[in-house]
Amino acid sequence: MKLMDGNKKFVVRDPKKAHLFYIPFSSLKLRNALHEPNFASQKDLENHLKNYVDTVARKYRFWNRTKGADHFFVACHDWAIRFTRNNLGSCIRVLCNSNIARGFKIGKDVSLPVTYIRSGENPSKDLGGIHPSKRPILAFFAGGMHGYVRPILLQYWNNREPDMKIFGPMPRDIEGKARYREFMKSSRYCICAKGYEVHTPRVVESIYYECVPVIISDNYVPPFFDVLNWEAFALFILEKDIPNLRGILLSIPEEKYTVMQQRLKIVQQYFVWRKIPEKYDLFHMILHSVWYNRVLQVKP
Incomplete structure (x- = not known):
């Protein structure tokens, strides 16, 4: 206003x-x-x-x-x-x-778009992450068990594969938030699973840290879809395909992943809030x- x-x-x-x-x-x-x-x-x-x-x-x-x-x-x-x-x-x-x-x-x-105002004075602070070729984690998620999708995600992928870091809620203190950011910065794909409703701030967070968003939220309409081709920089996976999540991610050619990750840097500017x-x-x-x-x- x-x-x-x-x-x-x-x-x-x-x-x-x-x-x-x-x-x-x-x-x-x-x-x-x-x-x-x-x-x-x-x-x-x-x-x-x-x-x-x-x-x-x-x-x-x-x-x-x-x-x-x-x-x-x-x-x-x-x-x-x-x-x-x-x-x-x-x-x-x-x-x-x-x-x-x-x-x-x-x-x-x-x-x-659902997002936190990170810093109105210095909105570019802490954006980005590790070079895509050096990110050791295939997929990351951490969050509360809101709704029915996230428990299913943990049921299939919590502590199942070393390159799938799928957790419940992390501490929300300074150290916990810093660790959460480092996971995003070190992951190739960030899982954006719906909670009680279709939206989640993880979509924009993933863009901030150049971690390809994997949106698991049937019936979700992403922001700015009228001008942005979301499929060029994000993945949409049906809720019923959670059991095949790792296989789907591993099947994506390296070249395609690299291009999607590079496009995140281009669209990043559209999700930054400035004073x-x-x-x-x-x-x-x-x-x-x-x-x-x-x-x-x-x-x-």
């Missing part, structure tokens, strides 16, 4: 000149505000959201012009996709949970996706 508001290239003061309208919204803050004795159910959340939309519609005539089709909001909570589908379903929804089986609509909704935005960075890419979906909707 701050970066948009401070950039004259994106914000106009005359609403008649606007192509899109941003709706300030936080699914997490809404839940925290209403999680009181009198507001306990999802229905209460939806009703509160309806009142919010009704207020916007009464106060600003631009909502009624398109029924909200030229409005957009951002929501990264798992359940935002579910309880916005009715009251904000006509909007462009920028969602982390880009699950087409749960109602994510390609061509209208936008897949938001002062630069062309093609994460801030610009997200807004481009929103604009692009709006262009698709107004085509005759």
Whole structure:
């Protein structure tokens, strides 16, 4: 919000000149505000959201012009996709949970990259990793046992092969996080297995550390797919193929792996968040996706 508001290239003061309208919204803050004795159910959340939309519609005539089709909001909570589908379903929804089986609509909704802001002042710090020819680990994963996919991953590959470093949760202290990064920097492939929902920050982390992402998350729509060819630098493996994971990775020719790894360095710039935005960075890419979906909707 701050970066948009401070950039004259994106914000106009005359609403008649606007192509899109941003709706300030936080699914997490809404839940925290209403999680009181009198507001306990999802229905209460939806009703509160309806009142919010009704207020916007009464106060600003631009909502009624398109029924909200030229409005957009951002929501990264798992359940935002579910309880916005009715009251904000006509909007462009920028969602982390880009699950087409749960109602994510390609061509209208936008897949938001899930990532931590590493360092706004020095975003390039610690990017990259060991040269691809010297990475000793074939595949790496570490994380909590959320959902049904990750337990299956550990069942087949935990302590099975020396070049498959597949773990449960690692310590989240300074030493644990440093060890996690070193595993990524030393691995050829980083397993990005879904948790409770389809999205995981490991996808962007893999790109940061130039470890080819292996996305195991059926129904997941990756961010910026409208301009990026994800299959050129990432692998998509069906959940049912987890038992064959090592064989699939070993069957990839060295030349293909090298090219994919090199392409990670090219796309890396699109996933970096800067305190002062630069062309093609994460801030610009997200807004481009929103604009692009709006262009698709107004085509005759």
